[in-house]
Amino acid sequence: MKAEIIAVGTELLMGQIVNTNAQYIAKGLADVGVGVYYQTVVGDNASRMKEALGIARSRADLIICTGGLGPTQDDLTRDVLAEFLGRKLVMYGPSMDKIAAFFEKRGTPMVESNARQALTLEGADALPNETGMAVGTAVTQDGTHYILLPGPPREMKPMFDHAVKPWIESRSGHVMPLFSVMLKFAGIGESFLENRLLDLIEAQTDPTIAPYAKEGEVAIRLTTRAASREAANAKLQPLEAEIRSRVGDHLFASEDITLEQQVLHMLSERGLRLAVAESCTGGQLSDLLTAIPGSSEAFAGGVICYTNGLKHKLLQVPMDVLEGEGAPGAVSEETARLLAENVSRVTEADFGLSITGVAGPSESEGKPVGLVFIGVHGYGRTEVVQVQQSGNRETIKLRSAKSALYHLWKLLKSQL
Amino acid sequence: MKAEIIAVGTELLMGQIVNTNAQYIAKGLADVGVGVYYQTVVGDNASRMKEALGIARSRADLIICTGGLGPTQDDLTRDVLAEFLGRKLVMYGPSMDKIAAFFEKRGTPMVESNARQALTLEGADALPNETGMAVGTAVTQDGTHYILLPGPPREMKPMFDHAVKPWIESRSGHVMPLFSVMLKFAGIGESFLENRLLDLIEAQTDPTIAPYAKEGEVAIRLTTRAASREAANAKLQPLEAEIRSRVGDHLFASEDITLEQQVLHMLSERGLRLAVAESCTGGQLSDLLTAIPGSSEAFAGGVICYTNGLKHKLLQVPMDVLEGEGAPGAVSEETARLLAENVSRVTEADFGLSITGVAGPSESEGKPVGLVFIGVHGYGRTEVVQVQQSGNRETIKLRSAKSALYHLWKLLKSQL
Numbered sequence: 001m002k003a004e005i006i007a008v009g010t011e012l013l014m015g016q017i018v019n020t021n022a023q024y025i026a027k028g029l030a031d032v033g034v035g036v037y038y039q040t041v042v043g044d045n046a047s048r049m050k051e052a053l054g055i056a057r058s059r060a061d062l063i064i065c066t067g068g069l070g071p072t073q074d075d076l077t078r079d080v081l082a083e084f085l086g087r088k089l090v091m092y093g094p095s096m097d098k099i100a101a102f103f104e105k106r107g108t109p110m111v112e113s114n115a116r117q118a119l120t121l122e123g124a125d126a127l128p129n130e131t132g133m134a135v136g137t138a139v140t141q142d143g144t145h146y147i148l149l150p151g152p153p154r155e156m157k158p159m160f161d162h163a164v165k166p167w168i169e170s171r172s173g174h175v176m177p178l179f180s181v182m183l184k185f186a187g188i189g190e191s192f193l194e195n196r197l198l199d200l201i202e203a204q205t206d207p208t209i210a211p212y213a214k215e216g217e218v219a220i221r222l223t224t225r226a227a228s229r230e231a232a233n234a235k236l237q238p239l240e241a242e243i244r245s246r247v248g249d250h251l252f253a254s255e256d257i258t259l260e261q262q263v264l265h266m267l268s269e270r271g272l273r274l275a276v277a278e279s280c281t282g283g284q285l286s287d288l289l290t291a292i293p294g295s296s297e298a299f300a301g302g303v304i305c306y307t308n309g310l311k312h313k314l315l316q317v318p319m320d321v322l323e324g325e326g327a328p329g330a331v332s333e334e335t336a337r338l339l340a341e342n343v344s345r346v347t348e349a350d351f352g353l354s355i356t357g358v359a360g361p362s363e364s365e366g367k368p369v370g371l372v373f374i375g376v377h378g379y380g381r382t383e384v385v386q387v388q389q390s391g392n393r394e395t396i397k398l399r400s401a402k403s404a405l406y407h408l409w410k411l412l413k414s415q416l
Numbered sequence: 417m418k419a420e421i422i423a424v425g426t427e428l429l430m431g432q433i434v435n436t437n438a439q440y441i442a443k444g445l446a447d448v449g450v451g452v453y454y455q456t457v458v459g460d461n462a463s464r465m466k467e468a469l470g471i472a473r474s475r476a477d478l479i480i481c482t483g484g485l486g487p488t489q490d491d492l493t494r495d496v497l498a499e500f501l502g503r504k505l506v507m508y509g510p511s512m513d514k515i516a517a518f519f520e521k522r523g524t525p526m527v528e529s530n531a532r533q534a535l536t537l538e539g540a541d542a543l544p545n546e547t548g549m550a551v552g553t554a555v556t557q558d559g560t561h562y563i564l565l566p567g568p569p570r571e572m573k574p575m576f577d578h579a580v581k582p583w584i585e586s587r588s589g590h591v592m593p594l595f596s597v598m599l600k601f602a603g604i605g606e607s608f609l610e611n612r613l614l615d616l617i618e619a620q621t622d623p624t625i626a627p628y629a630k631e632g633e634v635a636i637r638l639t640t641r642a643a644s645r646e647a648a649n650a651k652l653q654p655l656e657a658e659i660r661s662r663v664g665d666h667l668f669a670s671e672d673i674t675l676e677q678q679v680l681h682m683l684s685e686r687g688l689r690l691a692v693a694e695s696c697t698g699g700q701l702s703d704l705l706t707a708i709p710g711s712s713e714a715f716a717g718g719v720i721c722y723t724n725g726l727k728h729k730l731l732q733v734p735m736d737v738l739e740g741e742g743a744p745g746a747v748s749e750e751t752a753r754l755l756a757e758n759v760s761r762v763t764e765a766d767f768g769l770s771i772t773g774v775a776g777p778s779e780s781e782g783k784p785v786g787l788v789f790i791g792v793h794g795y796g797r798t799e800v801v802q803v804q805q806s807g808n809r810e811t812i813k814l815r816s817a818k819s820a821l822y823h824l825w826k827l828l829k830s831q832l
Contacts, residue, residue: 013452015442026431039457282706283699286720290698301722304702310717361709
């Protein structure tokens with residue numbers, strides 16, 4: 001099956017928003033074994049949309065459009081597809097009921113144009129919208145599949161995951177469903193990881209091995225088709241075991257969770273609490289941790305000791321460690337150690353994690369940009385790690401926060 | 417001039433990365449008055465790239481390709497365009513020198529394929545690459561302009577801004593350059609702002625008025641063509657004055673800076689320092705502030721008082737304010753006030769800014785998700801503002817952090 005994604009919207013075309021929908025859909029199609037050959041963006045203009053559909057039909061057999069299903073006169077996608085395929089628009093009852101109920105609850109009369117959101121094509125499958133009003137559409141004509149999805153990502157994503165994927169799977173000619181396992185790594189670069197697994201990646205056929213990289217984390221997805229979860233596991237597990245034997249030291253999860261989720265999970269499982277002392281990361285580590293719902297169970301908070309004054313006042317690092325002739329300075333093993341130990345003491349937390357370094361753009365204390373010390377205090381001991389990060393201020397901050405989480409995870413793992 | 421953007425790369429097509437280049441270019445073209453009619457993404461495949469070029473030529477007179485200028489065999493864009501236009505590839509000397517110098521400095525022999533990055537088309541203009549190896553290309557044939565840019569954003573952006581924009585400007589038939597002013601607003605929603613300016617937006621011809629929205633901030637760009645900066649100002653200033661008279665209370669800058677930059681600037685101008693007490697935002701406010709180079713001049717740091725224990729231990733909020741029958745609780749005006757006052761006292765900072773609220777996903781202390789109290793202490797007084805944020809945990813955190821900055825900015829402004 002060859003797919004093409006058409007994103008509709010003048011705000012995309014003009015660069016007012018980024019086309020994250022195309023990425024999400026392309027990734028999701030890859031998961032179900034469908035290759036995307038083209039992506040197109042077109043404005044809210046009927047004749048150009050029709051032209052884009054015509055070109056797509058000539059080269060793809062699955063066409064997924066996002067955007068233009070809203071209530072306004074700019075929202076043309078369903079009308080254009082109806083005309084393109086020579087089908088009528090019909091009202092989808094459950095969506096109409098939902099829209100009417102919404103206005104009834106608000107106690108305001110329904111604006112007429114809102115009813116447009118309940119329209120789909122005659123003979124098409126309606127795709128329910130879990131988080132919004134506009135119904136989606138899936139229809140096959142002359143061997144080509146057409147799917148219409150809403151533009152807002154919070155409506156598009158659940159519709160794609162829960163309605164579109166199964167719809168495509170049932171038409172893709174594959175007799176067996178896909179099973180996959182996500183392996184997540186920290187403290188190792190993507191290219192280094194790939195290098196260690198190069199022979200496996202080059203020889204892959206079934207299961208497939210797909211690497212994914214995000215700042216500070218690397219993931220590999222193993223995927224196979226099988227008649228059952230057991231049959232899939234019989235193929236996936238030997239490969240996973242081989243990967244573990246090579247790079248298991250860096251594998252923090254075999255499911256799609258972040259490093260901060262894993263660390264918080266390990267801490268709360270053991271009834272332990274963490275406090276942090278952030279200098280150069282300036283709150284980013286805490287921000288990552290508190291992005292996880294329920295993080296307060298294992299995360300107490302901490303101190304943003306951005307200046308030497310605060311390192312001294314709130315975390316009792318002696319001024320003669322921080323400043324003066326021959327002093328180790330704020331960016332030093334000694335300061336990192338004291339910050340980690342003292343933040344755990346003053347907050348009465350079981351673990352103290354500290355980060356102090358030079359985020360740039362200019363050097364500090366004569367120390368180079370990217371030099372960072374990470375202190376991990378817990379289980380009655382303190383370890384300090386020195387790392388040299390590369391990149392700009394933004395990436396140095398993020399990589400340092402992720403690196404601190406990695407070293408905390410290593411300590412937690414060593415105590416299993 | 418009608419433009420089409422073609423982004424080349426299998427990693428884009430498969431959804432491994434987001435197509436931020438298309439957005440950047442589309443926005444930049446809008447700045448110089450060029451409309452984008454289509455965006456396309458195509459993989460590293462010569463025949464499909466040629467097909468995309470053919471379609472683009474039939475409907476656009478400016479075609480900008482990004483990606484595929486690197487040294488590997490996958491990087492086909494320049495070869496494909498050369499064949500498409502029937503031109504030879506020629507070596508661009510300055511790029512070749514730069515590549516050779518790079519390898520000489522590293523002390524390693526140059527891998528042959530790297531020379532490919534110095535190739536451009538016969539008769540084309542070479543576009544210098546300030547931050548990388550691959551030279552860009554700009555060429556006109558049969559009335560259509562073709563531009564090739566590298567894929568990595570850190571190479572593409574400076575090349576687009578410094579070489580492509582003037583190249584297009586000189587061919588767009590406009591005799592006068594563009595001038596614009598960016599107005600930035602906080603504490604006001606995009607739709608509310610647009611509503612207040614609706615008659616101006618609808619009547620716009622020259623200067624044009626373009627709204628931009630990012631989470632927690634709204635911007636408007638006024639643009640005009642003029643023979644000189646003075647002539648432009650004569651057109652821009654009356655419009656800016658009219659906008660100021662309507663929504664000036666929310667206008668924090670008439671240049672493209674963030675709210676946190678403006679607040680830090682106002683603080684350091686006055687020799688003042690800020691400390692923060694973050695509960696529900698969990699470090700995000702500090703993270704935003706410390707993203708700005710030099711922020712330590714006006715930002716001391718603060719406390720992530722995520723748990724009640726830390727609010728009490730580090731910031732002396734009495735436990736009977738935080739917990740117990742009839743207590744105001746952690747999410748209350750009283751706690752916000754004490755946090756703001758106490759964080760400024762214990763850190764010896766001039767200003768204390770506090771945020772305490774319910775980030776969700778579930779309610780807390782019987783208080784609804786999104787309820788947030790912001791405390792601003794400075795100039796000898798403390799103000800507490802209660803806000804009700806909407807959205808999920810992530811947006812509630814970000815909006816609360818931006819909202820706190822807005823209220824601090826208001827206090828600073830009132831003391832001008």
